Amino acid sequence: MAYDAQHTPSDEALMVLYANGDRQAARALAERVTPRVLAYAARMLGGDRAEAEDVAQETLLRLWRMAPDWRQGEAKVTTWAYRVATNLCIDRQRSRRRKGQITLDDAPDLADSAPSADQRLQDGRRVAMLEAALAELPDRQRQAVVLRHIEGLTNPEIAAVMDIGVEAVESLTARGKRALAAGLSGQRDALGYEDDGHAG
């Protein structure tokens, strides 16, 4: 079976096609997985675009290498990729901490999806503040929140990525969201939200 642009084979089917030498499957898989891994890595690394690109490339490199041994039905390609990216990000975070190079200045660029320039500016400001608040979270909480609420993974998928139980994922996500809300609560004016006096 060759890759057919009219149909949309699953990521797992594309892996098999890639391993069988289908060049179009390689392109399709790269276009599907790279943006997701890049976005995730950028958030994990505090918006460092260059490092996030390195992580994305390395993650995909490992994906290509293991394609011949890929066994369908055992895992989703994206779950596997997030897991590899998580480990690579953790390694880089540790390395940066050792070097004392953690900065929160850079936020990932946003895609132009807002309807107007003002709205786009406002959205960009809000997301930048969210990114900064995310960067303040403990690593595990940040991973859980990003995977659940931004990347859209299910709790069992996050459990597989983080190699923990589903209950632990729920706990990390809840604590992460509480910490985010607390971190952003003092910036309601800057965020453009009206203060209704209710926290959390």
Add this chain to the structure above:
Amino acid sequence: MQDKDLDGLLALAAQGRPQPSGALMDRVLADALALQPQPAVMRKAPAPLPARLGVLARLAALFGGGPMLAGVCSAAMAGVALGYLDPASMDMLTGGLTGALTGAETLELFPSADFLTNEG
């Protein structure tokens, strides 16, 4: 901050996924193609075409191999030699047996083969 505000903010962040640069996609694709396994039909080197057999080889194959051909040739050459030579000169072969015979005497080399010449 309310939960719905935070959820809205997270949803906004989810929409704004940074797009990979063209350079990154080029690198990723280059890796993919460099590491891509080749299809089985391309991976296996084509088998060499059988060399065109020479006349002798084909003749040998016809007779079941070189030794068989050698045997057939030897027999043919012996037949030609016997046919070419004058039968009188075959005395050298039979003289040991016939040298002592004279006149109408006959030598029965295959006495038990008379029945082959009898009719009825």
